[in-house]
Amino acid sequence: MDFDLTEDQRLLNDSIARLLADRYAFDARRGYIKSAQGWSQEMWDKYAELGLLGLPFSEDYGGFGGNAVDVMMVMEAFGKNLVLEPYLATVVLGGTAIRLAGTEAQKGDLLPRIVDGSLKLAFAHSEQQARYDLSDVMTTATKDGAGWVLEGAKSVVFHGDCADTLVVSARTAGDRMDPAGLTLFLVPATTPGVARRGYAMRDGTRAAEISLSGVKLGADAVLGTVGKAMGTIEHVTQAGIAAMAAEAVGACEAAHDMTLEYLRTRVQFGRPIGQNQVLQHKAADMLIEVEQARSMAMLAAMMVDESDAAERARNISMAKVGVGQSGRFVTQTAVQLHGGIGMTEEYAVGHYFRRVMAFEHVWGDSAYHLGLLADQVA
Amino acid sequence: MELRFTEEETAFRQEVRDFIRTSLPSHISERLRLGYPPTKQDVVTWQRILNRKGWATYKWPKEYGGCDWSPAQRMIFQDENLLGHAPEVNSFNITMIGPVLIQFGTPAQKERFIARCANLDDWWCQGFSEPGSGSDLASLKTAAVRNGDEYVVNGQKIWTSTAHHADWIFALVRTNPQARKPQEGISFLLIDMKTPGITVRPIISIDGSHHFNEVFFDNVRVPVSQRVYEENKGWDVAKFLLGNERTGIARLGKSLARLHDMRELAPQLRAHGGSLLDDPGFRERIAALEVRAKALEITQLRVVSKMMQKSDGKPDPFSSLLKIKGSELNQDTSEMVMDAVGPLAMPDWARELDKLSSEGSNDPRIGPDWAGYAAAPYLMHRASTIAGGTTEIQKNILNKAVLRL
Structure with a gap:
């Protein structure tokens, strides 16, 4: 049990904070959103330079041999600045899938290209009908000689519009809800039959609806074992939850700081509104929930590499509930204490609010994970 | 950063668990398992067993009998104590007056009190609150007037927990009514409860128990040698005491023990034709409380790690966070237990038990053994968000x- 950051982690933290303070002011971010792809290639190159894109990968593939705690630090800083680039999609989701399930050849080919910034990935798993059921997959992969043909559609794929390669789940056996019979495929986005409709989400980050129609793939497109992808899919989403939980904590902390600043400077009835005890106590409640959320994000980060799958799932669910509930409270209260200005597109607090909302509505919201935990009470 | 327990920490947990299982008398653990409060003798017995082992004063500096445990070990020890249904040590002795004397006491005071404090040879209580001074503690009025080498104390304290058991009281008294600020006229006195002029009057609380008291001081003579630290500097001592490393302030183990026991109890309780455990709403209630307990556990470890790293002796404001979340969790877990038990929680068992024992009656219990005391912790825990700030x-x-x- 130990809560200290290493010297390396502290230094890295400082350089990320400096970079983002420099280049990710709220107005700069709004500029990135308005650009055609909705994020900054220049910033992506900077992350590669700083080594952020190689953080969780082994030195064998050009990475830095870090772990989920390093990723947590990065994501928390990204949350504070509402970073738009496809870090989660590429490094955390796509990267974890390859790290866990890839052959040596696949890892040797793909991971170094993630590290140097030349390869962007997306995790194309969710489908419109599935809501939060991870095993609900209707996309099919049918054997075609030595290779496969994919048919189906994927929904709300984070950064699916800009990814060079998609990690696609498809059913190679079993019925619609069957956890067995799922397989992951590496699908270059330019493969004939892949059509993507990109869009901005409520929080300003990008996603895509992806249709797969007669997508022909070679045998080497399979990532992991045919029919046995469920464990990897779960593990990838757990890594995603841990990373986004840290991002949500960063967003909550920033929203809380902004709120304190507002309470100090907004004058009504002839004095700063922060002199009202009822608002001081609300701000104290926010502080408490930020810290509780931080504890749960730490728990999630620690659990990403836990080998006992049941223990990992249970703790990640706890973290999802904890960060989800605290995050809702903190960001809703931030808007409330700001009053009218909190409702505007031009003001950052509403953007933090919406980023936490995005965290709540992916891979199971608080209520969903509480239900999972309740099922295990016996 | 590493949140998982190391092998050493897991071995330590086993050592503590084994020690409690083999050393805690079963009549005590059984009483606590059923939700009854420990008797005075239970607390004395257990604290002396711990003290022989060297564990009663684990938080103290090493040279005063401390154990030099890490934050994780401290948490493990507290959790195992409560999970094993052991009484808590007398916190007035161990987390309040002991550390105060170590920090501020004269050599003579240390010599006289510290070892007896650790072994619970003296039972201490705390005389802070007064009828007119609750949250605004510094407005306290109990007066101590210097007369030669004695103070003459007059006034009243209230909500004095376990004063009826106590041998000694540490009290805040006003020694300078003319001070510029109310905080600057207060001194910290150690008073023998047998001194003439002290009267203790019970306050029965809403759970039917006698825990609180009023303590009256009528010309009580206290040697000046029993003042801790300088005259009129008692507020500094009180601030140290209230903000002192209070790992146990969240009383997390109590909540964990209740959640643990609830899982065993729920299958015996009926709901909608099945067991209470079949009720998804109730299972969700347990799960939600477990999530809150987990978040608090990690936050507590973070705060304690931080407190142990800095050594300026200043209180950490984040102990307020632990107090708020821990007391709410105790309220909500005890509420869950009472709600689970249902109508059998309503008979006034504490009073009934007194009556039964005084009349030597053989009337059977009302309901199963776990039902009798289910409401009392719920009632008493309303105080958790009131007492101690x-x-x-x-x-x-x-x-x-x-x-x-």
């Missing part, structure tokens, strides 16, 4: 120290 005062502290609005 209300939740609202804790939020004021967080604002003053951290938010600075």
Whole structure:
């Protein structure tokens, strides 16, 4: 049990904070959103330079041999600045899938290209009908000689519009809800039959609806074992939850700081509104929930590499509930204490609010994970 | 950063668990398992067993009998104590007056009190609150007038927990009514409860128990040698005492023990034709409380790690966070147990038990053994968000120290 950051982690933290303070002011971010792809290639190159894109990968593939705690630090800083680039999609989701399930050849080919910034990935798993059921997959992969043909559609794929390669789940056996019979495929986005409709989400980050129609793939497109992808899919989403939980904590902390600043400077009835005890106590409640959320994000980060799958799932669910509930409270209260200005597109607090909302509505919201935990009470 | 327990920590947990299982008399663990409060003798017995082992004063500096445990070990020890249904040590002795004497006491005071404090040879209580001074503690009026080498104390304390058991009381008294600020005229006295002029009157609380008291001082003579630290500097001592490393302030183990026991009890309780455990709403209630307990556990470890790293002796405002969340969790877990038991929680068991024992009656219990005391912790835990600084005062502290609005 130990809560200290290493010297390396502290230094890295400082350089990320400096970079983002420099280049990710709220107005700069709004500029990135308005650009055609909705994020900054220049910033992506900077992350590669700083080594952020190689953080969780082994030195064998050009990475830095870090772990989920390093990723947590990065994501928390990204949350504070509402970073738009496809870090989660590429490094955390796509990267974890390859790290866990890839052959040596696949890892040797793909991971170094993630590290140097030349390869962007997306995790194309969710489908419109599935809501939060991870095993609900209707996309099919049918054997075609030595290779496969994919048919189906994927929904709300984070950064699916800009990814060079998609990690696609498809059913190679079993019925619609069957956890067995799922397989992951590496699908270059330019493969004939892949059509993507990109869009901005409520929080300003990008996603895509992806249709797969007669997508022909070679045998080497399979990532992991045919029919046995469920464990990897779960593990990838757990890594995603841990990373986004840290991002949500960063967003909550920033929203809380902004709120304190507002309470100090907004004058009504002839004095700063922060002199009202009822608002001081609300701000104290926010502080408490930020810290509780931080504890749960730490728990999630620690659990990403836990080998006992049941223990990992249970703790990640706890973290999802904890960060989800605290995050809702903190960001809703931030808007409330700001009053009218909190409702505007031009003001950052509403953007933090919406980023936490995005965290709540992916891979199971608080209520969903509480239900999972309740099922295990016996 | 590593949140998982190391092999050494897991081995330590086993050592503590084994020690409690083999050393705690079963009549005590059984009483606590059923939700009854420990008797005075239970607390004395257990604290002396711990003290022989060297574990009663684990938080103290090493040279005074401390154990030099890490934050994780401290948490493990506290959790195992409560999970094993052992009484808590007398916190007035161990987390309050002991550390105060170590920090501020004269050599003579240390010599006289510290070892007896550790072994619970003296049972201490705390004389802080007064009828007119609750949250605004510094407005206290109990007066101590210097007369030669004695103070003459007159006034009244209230909500004095376990004063009826106590051998000694540490009290805040006003020694300078003319001070510029109320905090600057207060001194910290050690008073023998057998001194003439002290009267203890019970206050029966809403759970039917006798825990609180009023303590009256009528010309009580206290040697000046029993003042801790300088005259009129008692507020500094009180601040040290209240903000002193209070790992146990969240009383997390109590909540964990209740959640643990609830899982065993729920299958015996009926709901909608099945067991209470078949009720998805109730299972969700348990799960939600477990999530809150987990978050608090990690936050507590973070705060304690931080407190142990800095050694300026200043209180950490984040102990207010632990107090707020821990007391709410105790309230909500005890409420869950009472709700689970249902109508059998309603008979006034504490009073009934007194009557039964005084009349030597052989009337059977009302309901199963676990039902009798289910409501009492719920009732008593309403005090958790009031005593030791209300939740609202804790939020004021967080604002003053951290938010600075």
